[in-house]
Amino acid sequence: MTAPDYPAYHRMQHLERCFDDLMAALDILATQYAAQCPPTWMLSPTADPSPDGFRAALFDVWHQTGQDGRETRNYLGIVVANDELVDAARNVNIAKDAFHAGLQKIKSTTPKALSGAKAQLTTRHPDVHRVLRKEGLARLHLKQCWRQLPIADAEVAKVRFAWYQSGxxxxxxxxxxxxxxxxxxxxxxxxxxxxxxxxxxxxxxxxxxxxxxQAPLMRANLFFSHPLADGHTRRALNVSMPLFVPNERLGMPDIKAPPTQPQPQxxxxxxxxxxxxxxxxxxxxxxxxxx
Incomplete structure (x- = not known):
């Protein structure tokens, strides 16, 4: 290997470590969810809130054959989480940020290596590789890899969901x-x-x-049980994954659910x-x- 290849090689190694860390963090979160079986609400009546369904949603990081690269699959719902589960979700987001940063570094310095990186990463975790092999799915879906898990800042009394379509x-x-x-x-x-x-x-x-x-977005309007340190009593988040609320004491917040699909404009x-x-x-x- 020539000297100019070393930086790109090390960047790829770093990206692989970031991906492995992300897969490990997702596995920890899925395992804790399965052990606790916390109260969970899902918007779609066909969604699977079981531990297996939750794990499948977390590890859905690939393109389906023929899928528009701009589209992402949503898993909209609420998980009532204790401190342990919230911490695990935060660790997933930290790993997602690190993976995203590693990808952006490769994209900005050696963009031609990006396609090879996506192909190689799909073989680095048994859950991903098994599903790819079984379902015949295509390449890694980067947006679904790094999209954040929404986490409420404090106990939530009410959540109002609404589709945002005019973007x-x-x-x-x-x-x-x-x-x-x-x-x-x-x-x-x-x-x-x-x-x-x-x-x-x-x-x-x-x-x-x-x-x-832009594709329709789901927006969650959170109404907190008590004002936050900055005085705010509510906050709006764009969500595409289950919302984690630290409501172990209060239980499931009051929910205003929208249609499962955005309505014609x-x-x-x-x-x-x-x-x-x-x-x-x-x-x-x-x-x-x-x-």
């Missing part, structure tokens, strides 16, 4: 950026040629907006301050012009 991200790009993105597509296709012609008619200095509609009037044109300018890139 979208808007990235400002230049005409040159848009052209380069189109040229990476099938430039022999008629619809790409048409979009390149439309783009050529714009001034080079005109800003454009690339819009990405109602048509809303266009805001007067809407900055983008209503019609997409470059459909293949989801690019709009500013008004």
């Amino acid at each position: 979208r991200s808007i990235k400002r790009i230049t005409v040159r950026d848009a052209e380069q993105k189109l040229l990476r597509l099938d430039t022999d296709a008629s619809h790409i040629k048409m979009q390149l012609r439309r783009l050529a008619g714009l001034p080079s200095e005109e800003p454009l907006a690339q819009v990405q509609t 109602r048509t809303r009037a266009t805001r007067r301050d809407e900055k983008l044109e209503s019609d997409v300018f470059l459909p293949s890139l989801r690019v709009y012009r500013y008004r």
Whole structure:
């Protein structure tokens, strides 16, 4: 091995250790959950709150075949946790943060090694490897690996769940950026040629907006039994995994449950301050012009 390879090799070793630490932390949490069988509520009537179901949710860190890489599978619910279980969940989050940081380091320094890293990591834990082999699932799902377990700061009296569906991200790009993105597509296709012609008619200095509609999020509004040290009595969290509440004394909080799936959005009037044109300018890139 040549000298320039050593840094990348050590980064990969560090990432493997972080992944092993994460798998170990998940195993400890799943084992403690199985030993305690704490009060658990799940939003979906088909969700499995048993120890085996809880373990499967924790270790769901892979893409299913054909799954959109932007999608994540949710396991929405509440676990009434004692101090031991809360500590185990916090240790999982610490391990998730370390794993995420290791991945970002590889992505920023040796991005070509990222695909190989994802393939190699799937073989490093028997639970993951067994399911991959049995179900024929695809590569590691990084977002599902590092997404945090939501943990309430204190005892919770009420939890109100609600779907948040109006989110979208808007990235400002230049005409040159848009052209380069189109040229990476099938430039022999008629619809790409048409979009390149439309783009050529714009001034080079005109800003454009690339819009990405975000997947619906579940938001949990927590109402604490007593004010926190900072005086707050409630807090909102985006959740995709079971919410751990330190309610061993109080038991399950009062829950307002939403529909198990987000409802179709109602048509809303266009805001007067809407900055983008209503019609997409470059459909293949989801690019709009500013008004």
